[in-house]
Amino acid sequence: MIKVAGSLFSILFVFFVTPVFAVEANGTGSMIVAPLLRVWAESYSMYSKGSSIKYQGSNPADGLKKISNKEVEFGIVDMPLRLEELQKLGLVQFPVALGSIAPVVNLPNVYPGQFKLDGQVFGDILLGVITKWNHPAIAALNPSLKLPDASIIVVHRVSPPGISTVMGDYLSKTHTSWKSIKGDGMAGEWPAKSIEVKNPEGMLNAVKGNQHSIGYGPIAHFLKHSMSYAQLRNKAGKFVSPSDENVEAAAENADWNVSNGFAVVLTEQPGENSWPLSMAAYALMLKNPEYPERSKEVLKYFKYSLRYGKLKAVQNDYIALPDSVRTKVDASWEGIVDAQGVPLLKK
Structure with missing residues (x-):
């Protein structure tokens, strides 16, 4: 009788403890x-x-x-x-x-959030139309910064689907000729003075290791290494930073x-705070x-x-x-x- 009771207890224990519906x-x-x-x-x-x-x-x-x-x-x-x-x-x-994705720059005496870009100027840099940091179009967006008379080194990814698609979508909305040159993505020719990388770590190291360079990627990766991200002019005409609150604003709008x-x-959404x-x-x-x-x-x-x-x-x-x-x-x-x-x- 004791053995039967023990066996019954074991069965009940397994029944109730084992996640039957896992x-x-x-x-x-x-x-x-x-x-x-x-x-x-x-x-x-x-x-x-x-x-x-x-x-x-x-x-x-x-x-x-x-x-x-x-x-x-x-x-x-x-x-x-x-x-x-x-x-x-x-x-x-x-x-x-x-x-969020953000541009990141390596410029002397430029700190996170100081440098400003809009879609047209950012696209012109990536296309090789603008090749110098003190170009008038860049200077007009950054009147308080002393920009060097130095060539721009563009660091770009080997077209990873996610980042390239989002970047291409943003630039096709904000740059007058991006869509006709590169379509909705980032494939095609890059400036002669450019560096190609395969992943976020490669982007980080290339921008960090090359003064006067510019790249792009997930903002969180750059923030961990205190790198200088750029503000962007949004659809409302406001310069904003890639903060969590501003990404949430884009989603809410x-x-x-x-x-x-x-x-x-979520690229180029309305709202004064939208990234x-x-x-x-x-x-x-x-x-x-x-x-x-x-x-x-x-x-x-x-x-x-x-x-x-x-x-x-x-x-x-x-x-x-x-x-x-x-x-x-x-x-x-x-x-x-x-x-x-x-x-x-x-x-």
Whole structure:
């Protein structure tokens, strides 16, 4: 009798302690946001008592391909798909985190936030139209700075999908001939006096190691090394810095529309405080997933992370969605349904 009771206790212990409903789901896509998604996944696993959300950073195109082929439960891209693309592929799209790109310069006696640029002058520098730091167009934006009579060294990335796409979008909106020369991206010819790098660390080292150089990239990486970022003139005509508050302002001033699939690019948004080179990471999920229990777990993961993962976003060089945007994202999830048309996660 004692043995039977002991066996029964063991069965009950396993039943109640083991996370019976633990689910594993997978995602892939943008490399930039991968550290944040993984940290969020660790927190969610503890909260959900065992459910596992795995994210493999690769590139946005891979994320789109694999979610479209139903190989993963979600993909992450750096530029939103248009509504017609989402409808054709049977996808639902929503933003999950914010970030920013900024120009960075290495000039003597110029400190973070002192140097100013607008899209036209920045584009002319990158195209090799402006080749000297004391060019009249640069001097007009920086009357209080003593600019050197030195050649500009342009440091550029080997067209990584996320940063290049966002940069190209911004410059095509703010530079008169960028689109006709380089299209919506950053591919093509660069100035003769330029340096090509492969990653953020390469950008950091090249700009830091070459006086009179200019580059660009995620602002958080530069701030950690006290490098001199530039202010940019925004759509309202104001010079602003790439602070978290100004990136949030860009998101708050954007026209997020659930019915349009959140197809909003955060560059050059209205508002006096909006940082013009803001960006977002977007999740893509199947509207009618083959494995609804996995997709439901992904939605629960995002719901938990967007609400409680704000500090972890900052710690991983991203910015959480403002509450005004997050509530719209929550509402959009009713568009992800099971075979009977029932939303996987209701409000």
